[in-house]
Amino acid sequence: MKDLFIKTKRQEYWLEQLASISEPIKAEAKEVDEQSRFPFEAHKLLLQIGYPKLTLPKEYGGEGLSVYDMVLVQETLASYDENASLSLGWTLGVVGELYEKKLWTEDLLSLFAQEINNGAIINRAVSEVATGSPTRGGRPGTNAVSVEEGWLLNGRKIFTTASPVLDYFLTSAWIEEKNKIGFFLIHKDVQGLSIEENWEMSAMRGTSSHDLVLKDVIVPKSHLVELPSHPSGGKINGWILHIPATYLGIAQAARDYALHFANHHQPNSLNAPISTLPNVQQLLGDIELMLHQARFVLYGVAEAYDDPARRELITNEMAVAKHTVTNLAIEIVDKAMRVVGAKSLQLTNPLQRYYRNVRAGLHNPPMDDMTIIKLANAAIEQQKSDEINDKTIENKGK
Known part of the structure; x- marks a missing residue:
């Protein structure tokens, strides 16, 4: 498909x-x-x-x-x-x-x-223990102070994905003298930068999202590369769709495994593989339906973003795509495991890995609750605006 x-x-x-x-x-x-x-x-x-x-x-x-x-x-x-x-x-x-x-x-x-x-390889380093996700607007505890040699940075970042291979850390810090957050481009070999290997998770264990520790790190003045007006960037960013794309890929892998299993697993109580059973076909059909739904949402939003004219109309669609795809992917993996049965929980079975890893998508930005609240507020404000416009048109007609 x-x-x-x-x-x-x-x-x-x-x-x-x-x-x-x-x-x-x-x-x-x-x-x-x-x-x-x-x-x-x-x-x-x-x-x-x-x-x-x-x-x-x-x-x-x-x-x-x-x-x-x-x-x-x-x-x-x-x-x-x-x-x-x-x-x-x-x-x-x-x-x-x-x-x-x-x-x-x-x-x-x-x-x-x-x-x-x-x-x-580059990644943003923004999350901290005290602030949680940067999309919620918390002020970073990492701070940057202007010194003669450039900028002096101290702080700690969590969830620094791909930390073992990152060449550059695009790191957020609070700049007191500017009273705002800035992003600093920091090379991995700068003195005072270290990685504390403490990524002990049950999901996405291979991302090595360890802590980035900055202790009296000095970078040149020119490496203050961004001073965003909004903590989370503010502008619509279609490039975050790499996140739901990953979780859709997990769902596809789970579907492929379950389908192969259903076509080849034949208990001695049956005269044909379990793919001939109505209850298994129901599960497989549900999986196919949800894959279609997820793909049309994800690729539809991506296509709209790539069209400059349609991009101007985008509001919450990135968040909708992430929410839809991630939650459907979780359901797909669950149904795949129901097809396979107890064998899906064996540590030698990839489905148990998919099951753990697909749930990590719930904790990648934007979070589900923020998406739902934004959609609700947008609908409320749109209705108010439509009401005002209707009254204006009505008054002009009198």
Whole structure:
């Protein structure tokens, strides 16, 4: 069914590139989860095919993939290894946003493009214990002070995904003298920067989202690269769709496993595989229906974002896509496990990994409660606006 969403030869090319390295990535995924370690083999293979520069615009030497393209490759990679997909997806998302919105000076964008073309990995470091998700607007405890050598930073960030392989940390900090939050570009080798390996989770164990610790770190003045007017950026950002794409990929992998199992598992009490049973067909049909629903929402929003004219009309659609896809993916994995039965809970069975990992999507931004509240407020305000407009038209007609 995913073939329905492949529209260009370039998309086919990148899916073929991923397919060419799929087997070693799939083989490593189980080990990554069991050992709670980063998927280094997948990372190496993805670097070899130029994965970090996929969303870097062509004028900067990259591949220039759109949001739609990114969703397609991210979903596919996640069906091989969800940890690799979510980890590398952050680089694709950050790079896509930086260059589309021109968040830095042109000189710095051009200089940094050389790093990306050479395989550099970057992620934002924003979450903290006291603030939780940055999308909720909390002020970071990490602080930056202007000194003669540049900026002096101290603080700690949690959930620093892909920390073992990050070359650059785009780190938020409170700047007291400016009374606002700034983002600083920090290289991994700067003195005072360290990674505290404390990622002890039951889900997405291979993302190695350890703590970033900054102790008297000094960066040049020019490395204060962003001073956003809103804590969470403010503007609509289609590049966050790499997140639901990963969870859709997990759902696809769960579906594939359950379908294969149903077509091949035949207890001696039956004369045919369990795929012939009405209750199993009900589960498999539900899975197919939800995959269709998730894909049309996700790819529809991505397509709208890539169209400049339609992008102007987007309000909460990114959040809707994330909410819809993530929750449907959880249901899909659950139903896949019902098809397989108790065997799905065996530690040798990938479904138990999918079950744990797909739930992590609930805790990636934007959160479900924020999405629902925003939708409610938007509807309330729209109704008020429509009422005022109707009265205005009515008065003009008198």
